[in-house]
Amino acid sequence: MTTVLITGANRGIGLEFAKQYAAEGADVIACCRAPAKADALNALAKAAGFKVMALDVTAPKSVEALKQALAGQPIDILINNAGVGGPRGEAHGTIDFDAWVETLKTNSIAPMLVSLALHDNLKAGKLKKLVTITSTMGSIAGHGGGAYAYRASKAAVNSVMHGLSKEWAKDGIAVGIYHPGWVKTDMGGAGAPVTPQDSVKGLRAQIAKLSAANSGGYLDYLGKEIAW
Helix, strand or coil: CCEEEECCCCCHHHHHHHHHHHHCCCEEEEEECCHHHCHHHHHHHHHHCCEEEECCCCCHHHHHHHHHHCCCCCCCEEEECCCCCCCCCCCCCCCCHHHHHHHHHHHHHHHHHHHHHCHHHHHHCCCCEEEEECCHHHCCCCCCCCCHHHHHHHHHHHHHHHHHHHHHHHHCCEEEEEECCCECCCCCCCCCCECHHHHHHHHHHHHHHCCCCCCCCEEECCCCECCC
16 A cells, blocks of 8 residues: 655645545545644545644654654655745835745745655655655746745755755655646635646656656646756
8 A cells, every 4th residue: 555645735735635645545644734623634534544643844843743653654655745825915125034934944944854854754665755846936947026935935945855856866765846737726826727636636647657767857747847
């Protein structure tokens, strides 16, 4: 049985990942900050028979607690999905410093923190796949201005994960860096053209193809390469 751990699994793309992997018989470990408030996730977990675990990806103590709780547990696929949209509409000539820090903590530092904590679990897994959900807005070549904190945080996590793809190749771990599309979620908004179902279906197809040969690539959910 394939074991899949998903961060930010209480809604949107994360919840859909849990739903689709559970439907195909995977052993899902669904993580979110406040399991007691994650009604949709808890209902799904009860019906599908998987576990929900507390994890604040920005809190080192919370990440360490998860590491200890999962000590010795092989993980086949680790999906760093938790993320925030960052500040928008900042006044001209100013930035919201605290909001920038939170954005970088969640989108850039936390995926590295979680990946390092669960490195041994990935090494013990059969598939050994490390996945991070990024954005085409992390493309420096395609930067069109605006949303600076979000763009910077995604460019940073792209760099981090590309680096891990080189460093962890010796451990047999393949790293996927994927843009999910503009998805109709709380973050993406009601006007987004891609449903969570279609996005995750495409992402799962890319994850299935992930191997040492294409590790470290920056792709969208349909497999199209994105310029760094």
